[in-house]
Amino acid sequence: MNYQWNWGVFLQPSASGDDTYLGWMFAGFKMTIGLSLSAWVIALLLGALVGVLRTVPNKVLAGFATAYVEMFRNVPLLVQLFIWYFVLPELLPTSIGDAYKQTNPVMQQFLASMVCLGLFTSARVAEQVRAGINSLPRGQKNAGLALGFTLPQTYRFVMLPMAFRLVVPPLTSEFLNIFKNSAVCSTIGLLELAAQGRQLVDYTAQPFESFIAVTLSYIIINVTVMTLMHKFERRISVPGYIGGK
Amino acid sequence: MYEFDWSSIPGALPFLWDGMKVTLVITFQAVLIGIVWGTLLAMMRLSPIKALSWFAAGYVNLFRAVPLVMVLLWFFLIVPEFVGQLFNIPRGTDMRLSSAMAGFALFESAYYSEIIRAGIQSVPKGQISAASALGMNYGQAMRLVVLPQAFRNMVPLLLTQGIILFQDTSLVYVSALADFFGAAYKVGDRDGRLVEMLLFAGVVYFVICFSASQLVKRLQKKYSTA
Amino acid sequence: MIKIANVSKHYGSFQVLTDCSTSVSKGEVIVVCGPSGSGKSTLIKCVNGLEPFQSGEITVDGTSVGDPKTNLSKLRARVGMVFQNFELFPHMSITENLAIAQVKVLGRKQDEAIDKGLKLLDRVGLKAQAHKFPGQLSGGQQQRVAIARALAMDPICMLFDEPTSALDPEMVNEVLDVMTELAKEGMTMMCVTHEMGFAKRVANRVIFMDQGRIVEDDSKEEFFANPRSERAQQFLAKILHH
Numbered sequence: 001m002n003y004q005w006n007w008g009v010f011l012q013p014s015a016s017g018d019d020t021y022l023g024w025m026f027a028g029f030k031m032t033i034g035l036s037l038s039a040w041v042i043a044l045l046l047g048a049l050v051g052v053l054r055t056v057p058n059k060v061l062a063g064f065a066t067a068y069v070e071m072f073r074n075v076p077l078l079v080q081l082f083i084w085y086f087v088l089p090e091l092l093p094t095s096i097g098d099a100y101k102q103t104n105p106v107m108q109q110f111l112a113s114m115v116c117l118g119l120f121t122s123a124r125v126a127e128q129v130r131a132g133i134n135s136l137p138r139g140q141k142n143a144g145l146a147l148g149f150t151l152p153q154t155y156r157f158v159m160l161p162m163a164f165r166l167v168v169p170p171l172t173s174e175f176l177n178i179f180k181n182s183a184v185c186s187t188i189g190l191l192e193l194a195a196q197g198r199q200l201v202d203y204t205a206q207p208f209e210s211f212i213a214v215t216l217s218y219i220i221i222n223v224t225v226m227t228l229m230h231k232f233e234r235r236i237s238v239p240g241y242i243g244g245k
Numbered sequence: 246m247y248e249f250d251w252s253s254i255p256g257a258l259p260f261l262w263d264g265m266k267v268t269l270v271i272t273f274q275a276v277l278i279g280i281v282w283g284t285l286l287a288m289m290r291l292s293p294i295k296a297l298s299w300f301a302a303g304y305v306n307l308f309r310a311v312p313l314v315m316v317l318l319w320f321f322l323i324v325p326e327f328v329g330q331l332f333n334i335p336r337g338t339d340m341r342l343s344s345a346m347a348g349f350a351l352f353e354s355a356y357y358s359e360i361i362r363a364g365i366q367s368v369p370k371g372q373i374s375a376a377s378a379l380g381m382n383y384g385q386a387m388r389l390v391v392l393p394q395a396f397r398n399m400v401p402l403l404l405t406q407g408i409i410l411f412q413d414t415s416l417v418y419v420s421a422l423a424d425f426f427g428a429a430y431k432v433g434d435r436d437g438r439l440v441e442m443l444l445f446a447g448v449v450y451f452v453i454c455f456s457a458s459q460l461v462k463r464l465q466k467k468y469s470t471a
Numbered sequence: 472m473i474k475i476a477n478v479s480k481h482y483g484s485f486q487v488l489t490d491c492s493t494s495v496s497k498g499e500v501i502v503v504c505g506p507s508g509s510g511k512s513t514l515i516k517c518v519n520g521l522e523p524f525q526s527g528e529i530t531v532d533g534t535s536v537g538d539p540k541t542n543l544s545k546l547r548a549r550v551g552m553v554f555q556n557f558e559l560f561p562h563m564s565i566t567e568n569l570a571i572a573q574v575k576v577l578g579r580k581q582d583e584a585i586d587k588g589l590k591l592l593d594r595v596g597l598k599a600q601a602h603k604f605p606g607q608l609s610g611g612q613q614q615r616v617a618i619a620r621a622l623a624m625d626p627i628c629m630l631f632d633e634p635t636s637a638l639d640p641e642m643v644n645e646v647l648d649v650m651t652e653l654a655k656e657g658m659t660m661m662c663v664t665h666e667m668g669f670a671k672r673v674a675n676r677v678i679f680m681d682q683g684r685i686v687e688d689d690s691k692e693e694f695f696a697n698p699r700s701e702r703a704q705q706f707l708a709k710i711l712h713h
């Protein structure tokens with residue numbers, strides 16, 4: 001195998017002229033991080049809400065929450081992304097749809113990606129939140145109610161603080177997933193890490209260096225997130241209980 | 246308002262079915278290889294031999310840290326060149342299907358291995374002691390006592406992972422391979438009916454995955470009461 | 472104080488309570504006993520509306536529990552309850568456990584609530600543990616905190632659901648002592664328990680349940696001297712020779 005390694009390629013000026021290839025990669029890195037974090041905010045907020053709704057006694061609310069989760073869990077992420085990106089603007093009322101299509105294409109890609117990743121992940125977050133709430137001893141809810149708390153107060157002061165702590169470790173893995181899943185958004189042309197990796201292969205003819213660099217970036221993101229979440233888990237541990245001392 | 250026109254679907258059904266066959270082939274081979282290779286990885290990971298356990302840990306953590314899209318791109322853009330030169334395969338041979346199969350199998354093994362490792366660890370340690378007390382060696386104890394119990398506990402998780410894998414196969418889109426989703430996209434693009442074809446694909450995936458996951462749920466109930 | 476009249480409850484086709492009637496007057500201590508699954512916990516949870524029931528009526532201090540117009544949270548704030556598994560809130564310190572409902576439900580000031588909580592904590596002999604978390608206390612200590620937590624709400628009566636059955640034997644008495652003292656001070660109490668020594672010492676009446684029915688409802692002297700039903704005789708024989 002005769003391959004010419006050339007790591008210096010990253011410092012060469014890029015095809016667009018105003019940047020180096022390393023700059024391209026860094027732009028992709030920033031896009032991946034920005035996209036994943038903003039989608040994560042959506043996923044956490046919606047996921048917590050839907051997860052709680054799945055456990056409430058009201059059948060209509062709980063049923064709605066179940067339908068929500070099933071819908072986002074049983075359609076591939078790629079298909080969801082294409083529906084957000086290609087289908088939804090068509091289904092909007094013509095005036096809004098046209099106005100949307102006039103906006104900056106990068107903005108369109110980013111919005112579709114963020115909403116898609118956020119909602120997709122929110123369904124998984126909801127499942128973890130529900131599991132967390134259901135794994136609390138049943139007596140805790142009764143104890144809250146017996147003290148005179150209303151049901152919302154019981155969730156707020158008694159059940160959610162504990163469920164939240166139980167749910168952090170599984171949520172860490174969802175958090176990691178959102179960075180990995182963001183790579184799917186390269187398929188609609190969003191220039192995040194994976195897409196930049198592909199561009200680098202095309203432009204530099206140094207496929208190994210390009211892919212190794214991109215793959216390493218993902219590993220770095222992974223390790224960083226795991227380390228941070230570990231610290232966080234320790235900070236919120238409850239004395240005398242799992243993870244505490 | 247958008248006007249739906251579903252008329253391109255009936256004519257495209259045979260093509261879509263061909264795509265579905267590709268999807269199923271990739272899914273099933275990846276599940277099979279994933280479980281076999283995943284079991285081996287899990288046993289290595291738990292083995293007292295340091296080198297094996299480190300290799301397995303490295304393999305699993307590497308694949309779990311990298312996006313599937315990235316792994317597939319490696320297998321579509323880079324590995325074929327490499328393998329082609331190694332085995333003197335003529336340039337331009339279409340290796341996309343075999344690349345996809347290899348990529349999925351190796352990637353999913355990492356996830357299966359974690360499920361199987363947890364399953365093995367859920368079998369009480371006393372079972373190995375009991376097997377050893379009966380004169381079995383480590384391999385026998387694993388094969389005859391631990392693994393059968395572990396697999397019994399794991400069946401629902403393995404199946405659920407299979408459903409996820411089935412959905413993930415749509416990502417072969419990055420190589421323009423015509424799996425079910427790729428086929429639907431191509432038809433929609435050709436006929437200018439992308440909206441309808443994407444929605445149709447979504448519904449098909451939903452029906453299949455939802456039914457399968459309901460079946461797994463039922464199975465799980467039966468197992469947990471048995 | 473507590474009136475239970477013809478209460479029945481079922482889960483689907485399974486009858487948990489059948490036509491139960493009894494009452495607890497102010498200052499009375501009632502012990503409820505009976506075999507496992509006989510519906511004791513269900514009955515006591517019906518009293519503060521933690522379990523709904525389909526027919527009959529329960530009133531606490533004149534308020535109907537089953538009436539949909541009743542504000543159950545308000546009622547429950549006035550009825551103390553102690554659980555088999557303590558159910559302290561693990562993520563709060565002992566002090567916070569004692570104060571939270573006083574502040575959020577009764578609207579007391581934080582320092583007032585803490586003061587009151589600490590006084591009660593002292594009363595159950597645990598003043599030194601105030602800053603700890605529930606997971607760092609023994610079962611008996613946790614249960615005493617749980618009693619203090621309920622008392623901090625100034626309840627008009629107390630419900631106990633097997634408060635000692637999750638405890639190691641050597642811790643049972645520290646909890647029973649607190650309950651005995653409470654009874655002597657005139658607290659109205661309804662206690663599900665199998666501690667017959669406690670019943671003999673402080674109960675006014677004993678209720679025996681079997682298969683969702685109240686089979687006996689006697690003064691304790693009568694109950695221990697000559698229980699009428701065969702089931703109660705068998706039950707007593709088992710429990711006393713244990």
Ligand SMILES: Nc1ncnc2c1ncn2[C@@H]1O[C@H](COP(=O)(O)OP(=O)(O)OP(=O)(O)O)[C@@H](O)[C@H]1O
Pocket residue numbers: 482485487505506507508509510511512513514
């Ligand atoms: N949510 C429920 N659904 C169906 N049946 C239930 C439910 N909760 C309780 N039961 C049944 O109601 C019966 C009475 O239960 P309960 O907890 O009141 O018994 P208990 O007398 O307190 O028993 P123990 O001494 O074991 O605490 C039991 O047979 C139980 O199986």
Ligand SMILES: [Mg+2]
Pocket residue numbers: 511512513632633
């Ligand atoms: Mg009970």
